[in-house]
Amino acid sequence: MPIQFQFEPIFAESDRIVDGVLLTLGLSFGAIVLGLVLAILLVAAKSLLGRWVGLLVDAYVELMRNTPFLVQLFMLFFGLPLLGIRLPGTEAALLAMTLNLSAYATEIIRAGVDSIHRSQLEAGLSLAMTRRQVFQHVVLMPALARVWPALSSQFVLMLLASSICSFIAVPELSGTAAIIEQNTFRSFETYIVVTLIYLVLALTLKVALDRLGRAIFPRISSVDRLDAKAEAA
Template identity: 75%
Template structure:
């Protein structure tokens, strides 16, 4: 049962991370390319999601949306809530990376007759991701750990499975010691995987490589 819960936690987390980073990238591009009005809409969304509890967001989707005719099972509601929540945090992290790109690089791209979309795609996006990848990685790990809240809508991921085992066996201490160790191993493994992935995706001149160089020099 614990193994099944672990597999569901991993699957739910990876799908939410993938969808969330795509949505965050699209919102960052929209804010950069569509003008001030798009920025206001994205900022409103980000502030709404970052300043309300994830549990409330999950309950709003699972219990609230059926009131207007949109029904989802627990897994679908959890995936949507995790995606929307992660996208809000990732949008702000990506914005910091975009803002860190020197204005002269943008001007150079425009001088080469690139469109603003092409400048964002080829000049801004990759170095921006490279500079904020450590922060994004930390947010991905936090989102994986936050998946435990999905047990409140009857999703039998790791925490939900632990609750069932504890109710059947009345062995609370043993159950949650095992679950704690499993979550720790999952978090550390995901962190190592994301660090490896960052080095593979981004060239050695990236911000990630510079951070490593500074650490080695220290």
Template identity: 60%
Template sequence: MNGFQFQFAPVFARSDVLLEGLWLTLQLSAIGITLGALLGILLAMLRGLAPRALRWPVDAYVELVRNTPFLVQLLIIFFGLPSIGVRLTAEQAAIGAIILNLGAYSTEIVRAGIESVHKSQIEAGLSLAMTRWQVFRHVVIAPALARVWPSLSSQFVLMMLSTSVCSFISVQELSGTAANVESDTFRSFEVYITVTAIYLALALLMRGLLTGLGMVLFPKGSGLGRMRTQSGR
């Protein structure tokens, strides 16, 4: 190894900077994932309730976002929108891009869950004099979310990891601050080993928390819980 020696001390000496970046990563993830998931659920519900002629804007949005890179979407929001008079800070642009990106993927995931609900269940709900909205809320969307919860959870974790791309527009999240620490210490290997360990810990922690949340939302003994368990196999 040509006499190379690991020196983590200079990196740990800048731990305050890395912690600031970590905190911003958590903020971006929490806001973006929460609003992005809500957007996806709302659009998936709109697909199920709206007339066919009104669904094409949602379909176009989903296809556009899912078939273009997240980085390009981020750059369009941050550098493109000012040309039409919409100016956002780097953090606002990052959150907006996360919401739009995750919203499209969540829409498609929830749509798959909705389509898995058998028509006989919908007919049974209507036969009980439930309104179309009540049927969709209690008979369709709840079982759909139970079935796709593992897929949604995986998408949330991927979105958290994708916040590292936001450093391209100078957002000082974990990856952005890591680049600053690397330029100050010249310990590239040590810096990015540390950051890798942090991202890995975040992903595992987040996956555990989402699994726990799924157990709360869809208790194991309930029908929804059984759906979640079956879909996770």
């Protein structure tokens, strides 16, 4: 018996789908901005505040990178109320995504910082720059430029990981898909549409981040592209 696709019931829920997409984008962009800021602060703290702070940052990074995102989400949503802190599902999802992303971004940025040659640090200090100024102008910006492709990939992965937030009844795209499936009883068609939407969102974000990187780091990006061409030749 041939399969008969019926997308009309799915398209009839277009308003609900749009709301799910908007919430997915809101959670993802919020987590990207907050997670990147937190990651930069953690790398700065590790670089500038001494060994013990660095050990605390390392412990945080290892904890978040070696435990499932779903467990982290459940700990925040179901665990915090035991401490008297009750967060709505959307806020718990944003917090979990931010903390998870910041740990991965911290490790990525740290790799970029480690790639900066020590002579550049000594040159900055010889110009009477403070350690904070050296970190900000000599270390951080070149490091971000070098690891931007890796950061961009992590941002896209976080966009896709937002689907896990449906487990705490957050009505983002995957949560919306579950509702539509229950209403229409068209599982296959529902997830075909949702898969295509996720694909478009991920590819669009990837292109946007690539262009953003070229705009923020034009000179450094050009040098890196020339170096890559020279190595390929």
